[in-house]
Amino acid sequence: MTTLLLARHGLTPLTGPVLAGWTPGVHLSDAGRAQARALALRLASLELDAIVSSPLERCLETAEAVAAGRGRRVLTDERFGECRYGEWTGRPLGELAEDPLWPVVQAHPSAVTFPGGESLTAVQHRAVTAVREWNARLGPGAVYLVCSHGDVIKAVVADALGLHLDQFQRITADPASLTAIRYTPLRPFVLRLNDVGGDVTGLRPREGSEEAGGGENSTVSDAAVGGGSGTT
Template sequence: MATVILVRHGRTTANASGMLAGRLTGVRLDETGRTQAAATGERLAAVPLRRLVTSPLVRCRQTAREILTRQDGTPAQLTDKALTECDYGDWQGQSLTTLAKEPLWRVVQSQPSAAAFPGGESMAAMQARAVAAVRRHDAAVADEHGPDAVWAVVSHGDIIKAVLADALGLHLDLFQRLHVDPASISIVRYTESRPYVLATNTHAGDLGWLAAAPKRRRGARRRRSDDAVVGGGAGPADEPA
């Protein structure tokens, strides 16, 4: 399997005003969000991405453009509705201050697996579609480019938290323990044995270590071990071939 970089879109006008945007059209990055997205693109410039998948919402497509313009190569570009924002139904477009007074708010906070938004989808359904989409894209990238391939998803906070919870083996009811800021980067490596969460909610730092190792001579095969390193190992450069 491959490695996926999970990018949340930069800050939007709705984020700044405290509104739950959901799937509303026309919600765009504000000035801070554009700066954040550009900084994330700079961090990812050192990583040759094989595929870039984005939610169809404009704030994610804006963020994805900042990443693409800084890539030396031309990763395959796809839009996937399965990675779009949660359907918050009647909550969409309302202020978070108002929503916090709703009885459902406490369910969303303490037992999200039981939360279903009126006129929208359940959080369990959101997680199921997002995880299935990420794993499907990851398998396709690995099949085409090999197990050292790296690709990226630009999506939304709750979507990324749901994918991280699955990778960590956390029940959905614990996913609110995770935090995913605008334009942050989280990283998951999938293997046949298990997913490895390499980073969550990062804002800075060199990502060059994610670049795929050089191809070996013709006929030689490189196999990354799926086993966890007892004691933690010495970092990416120490991974067995």
């Protein structure tokens, strides 16, 4: 059983009005740096077995804020990088909303390949493959952070929830939000989604608990009938 924490990068000057994509040199704004520091404070009490980031500056800066003082360097994995939006990159969202492809992105994203860029199906495949490989590399009981981008996080969450990619627009990943997914031998459990505040101590299983063991014959993969008593 491995716990993945997905953090979206903090705000940048382009977040909201412009589709930044892989535009180089997009750094956190003052507000984004404050969000990254707040995220680091929220996670300060939680031991992390790895901190992984998209190679883009806005994610690296967010991840480095979390890594500061931990004695742990930030690792990069391009598979957690932003969707390659091709000709849409750097264009205002208001302008893109008039593009004939926009309604397809909203209602049928599994059919979308951005002109000169990447398909959303490919984004999901690479990100979920990366998650599975990091889970195997870090092993059962590990808790690790991946700092990534909104559409990438939504695609990973959709997979964890067993949703078709066409439903991933129902998921939200705000700047500097935290999403937690616990992967068990049978199924993933989404513990937190788009969380922007609150205590995080319950994200590491209690020592000696069944969740901390997670052997193949354990009941850690079973859903709690009636809702359960929580993870803290």
